[in-house]
Amino acid sequence: MPRFLVVLDVDSTLIENEVIELLADAAGSGAAVAAITARAMNGEMDFEESLRSRVATLAGMPESVFAEVAALVCVTGGVPEMIAGVHAFGGRVGAISGGFHEVVDPIAEALGLDYWRANRLEIVDGAFTGRLVGRVIDARAKAETLREWAEDFEVPLARTVAVGDGANDLPMMAAAGLSVAFDAKAPVRDRADVLMNVRDLSQLLSLLGMRG
Numbered sequence: 001m002p003r004f005l006v007v008l009d010v011d012s013t014l015i016e017n018e019v020i021e022l023l024a025d026a027a028g029s030g031a032a033v034a035a036i037t038a039r040a041m042n043g044e045m046d047f048e049e050s051l052r053s054r055v056a057t058l059a060g061m062p063e064s065v066f067a068e069v070a071a072l073v074c075v076t077g078g079v080p081e082m083i084a085g086v087h088a089f090g091g092r093v094g095a096i097s098g099g100f101h102e103v104v105d106p107i108a109e110a111l112g113l114d115y116w117r118a119n120r121l122e123i124v125d126g127a128f129t130g131r132l133v134g135r136v137i138d139a140r141a142k143a144e145t146l147r148e149w150a151e152d153f154e155v156p157l158a159r160t161v162a163v164g165d166g167a168n169d170l171p172m173m174a175a176a177g178l179s180v181a182f183d184a185k186a187p188v189r190d191r192a193d194v195l196m197n198v199r200d201l202s203q204l205l206s207l208l209g210m211r212g
Contacts, residue, residue: 001089001090001209001210002159003089003090003091003092003153003155003159004086004089004091004155004159004160004161004208005091005092005093005094005146005149005150005153005155005159005160005161006082006086006091006092006093006094006160006161006163006204007093007094007095007096007115007145007146007149007160007161007162007163007172007176008093008094008095008096008162008163008164008201009095009096009097009098009142009163009164009165009166009169009172009182010095010096010097010098010099010104010107010118011097011098011099012165012166012183013076013163013164013165013182013201014075014076014079014095014097014107014201015073015074015075015076015107016073016074016075016076016199017072017073017074018034018037018099019069019073019099019100019103020033020037020051020054020055020099020100021033021034021037022069022072022073023058023061023065023069024054024057024058026061026065026068026069027057027058027060027061027065029057029058032057033054033057036050036053036054037050037054040166040167040168041165041166041167041168041185042166042167042185042186042187043167043170043185043187047098047138047139047167047168048136048138051098051119051132051136051138052131052132052136055121055128055130055131055132056130056131057130058121058128058130059127059128059129059130060127060128060130061127061128062126062127062128063102063123063126063127063128064126066102066103069103070103070106073103073107075107075111076199076200076201077199077200077201077202078200078201078202078203079111079201079202080111081202081205082201082202082204082205083111083112083113085202085204085205085210085211086204086205086208086210087112088210089208089210092114092115092149092153093113093114093115094113094114094115094116094117094145094146094149095108095113095115095116095117096115096116096117096118096137096141096142096145096146096172097116097117097118097119097137098118098119098137098138098142098168099118099119100118100119100120100121101118101119101120102120102121103118104116104118105118114153115149115152117137117141117145118137119132119134119136119137120132120133120134121133138168139167139168139169139170139171139172140171142168142169142171142172143171143172143174143175145172146160146162146172146175146176147175156177157175157176157177158177159177160175160176160177160178161176161177161178161179161180161204161208162175162176162178162179162180163179163180163182163201163204164179164180164181164182164184164188165181165182165183165184165185165188166184166185166188167185167187167188169188170187170188170191173188173191173192174191178193178194178207179191179192179193179194180192180193180194180195180196180204180207181194181195181196182196182199182201183196183197183198183199194207
């Protein structure tokens with residue numbers, strides 16, 4: 001049985017939530033941020049531009065809001081089973097997010113992911129500045145990261161699987177050997193190899209021949 005590298009988007013894929021929207025709800029900018037998110041995921045707006053616009057609405061929020069948001073995050077059905085199954089066949093699972101390390105890190109550690117990467121919010125004196133630190137994890141960075149992890153795992157791109165739902169996942173999905181649109185937006189559904197409309201990521205195991 002060949003070993004696979006499975007790489008997932010995080011918001012609305014690995015988890016049921018959009019973390020930036022949870023943070024925005026706490027900041028009182030939820031409706032405006034949700035509208036920007038929808039435009040970005042449908043490919044109507046540059047992702048980095050949309051992210052910086054959304055993050056700017058969080059300026060002044062205390063970093064303690066991370067604990068509140070973490071309590072609201074729900075892991076998508078079938079994720080633990082999928083990870084265990086891929087690991088049982090010698091594979092690895094990674095997650096790459098346009099969201100934030102402060103929320104992704106504890107989820108990834110709890111799930112036993114092999115790799116993960118996300119953006120980081122700038123915090124000064126215990127409050128968000130409304131800016132980001134370091135390189136933005138955008139569509140191009142997602143694709144580059146999948147290639148980086150495949151090289152680290154020493155598997156060909158033909159044995160990589162990319163799972164996503166939004167337009168910023170498309171370059172990553174194009175780079176992978178198999179692309180899976182998970183309950184996805186129209187631009188992704190039109191270009192993916194496989195469509196999954198049931199929100200249960202354990203379906204990947206059957207797709208990869210890891211269960212009957």
